[in-house]
Amino acid sequence: KNEVEQSPQNLTAQEGEFITINCSYSVGISALHWLQQHPGGGIVSLFMLSSGKKKHGRLIATINIQEKHSSLHITASHPRDSAVYICAVHQGGSEKLVFGKGTKLTVNP
Amino acid sequence: DSGVTQTPKHLITATGQRVTLRCSPRSGDLSVYWYQQSLDQGLQFLIQYYNGEERAKGNILERFSAQQFPDLHSELNLSSLELGDSALYFCASSPLGGSYNEQFFGPGTRLTVL
Numbered sequence: 001k002n003e004v005e006q007s008p009q010n011l012t013a014q015e016g017e018f019i020t021i022n023c024s025y026s027v028g029i030s031a032l033h034w035l036q037q038h039p040g041g042g043i044v045s046l047f048m049l050s051s052g053k054k055k056h057g058r059l060i061a062t063i064n065i066q067e068k069h070s071s072l073h074i075t076a077s078h079p080r081d082s083a084v085y086i087c088a089v090h091q092g093g094s095e096k097l098v099f100g101k102g103t104k105l106t107v108n109p
Numbered sequence: 110d111s112g113v114t115q116t117p118k119h120l121i122t123a124t125g126q127r128v129t130l131r132c133s134p135r136s137g138d139l140s141v142y143w144y145q146q147s148l149d150q151g152l153q154f155l156i157q158y159y160n161g162e163e164r165a166k167g168n169i170l171e172r173f174s175a176q177q178f179p180d181l182h183s184e185l186n187l188s189s190l191e192l193g194d195s196a197l198y199f200c201a202s203s204p205l206g207g208s209y210n211e212q213f214f215g216p217g218t219r220l221t222v223l
Contacts, residue, residue, distance in 0.1 A: 031209055033211075041197060041216070042217070043214040044111070045213065048209070048211045050209065086152065095164060095206060096157075097142075097144075098154070099153070100151075101151045
């Protein structure tokens with residue numbers, strides 16, 4: 001079993017829909033990252049959080065430390081949101097990032 | 110543009126060869142991280158340097174080595190290349206070490222071993 005599990009693996013949505021991507025982890029962590037990887041391969045850091053909730057534009061990330069679970073929400077999805085979204089965690093105080101396998105999101109117009 | 114640069118963008122080489130990948134961090138960032146992304150393994154952490162010193166090590170093969178120079182740029186050396194080393198190699202930088210720092214990713218180097 002992977003230390004970081006993401007669901008769903010693939011997600012297809014219509015433009016305007018509300019999207020939720022989930023991340024569960026089995027180890028104690030100090031921080032969790034949400035990353036976006038564009039079709040061309042580039043990776044962008046979306047959020048880093050260790051508690052609570054963060055919002056940036058149409059993106060919202062939440063984390064529940066007790067339940068070892070984080071969610072990434074996209075409101076009013078748009079075709080330009082089509083990408084792979086990757087969850088990654090820092091185990092304990094480690095600097096090492098452990099990655100989930102990613103969720104491929106396709107938003108159709 | 111994250112401010113992190115990587116060269117070359119693409120690299121095609123043969124088995125048994127040795128290559129060097131280069132990363133320049135964002136101005137002022139002291140930490141550099143190297144990651145490998147392959148189709149079957151996904152993203153994996155290889156190694157981290159902080160201000161010239163090795164800080165953390167992940168799943169890095171003995172055939173691979175890295176260093177960070179006084180000007181803070183870093184190089185990842187891959188030797189005795191095998192077909193399975195074909196992957197995207199990313200570097201990332203952050204202002205400091207520690208697990209509470211956002212990392213800024215470079216565009217990656219796509220390595221193809223034939």
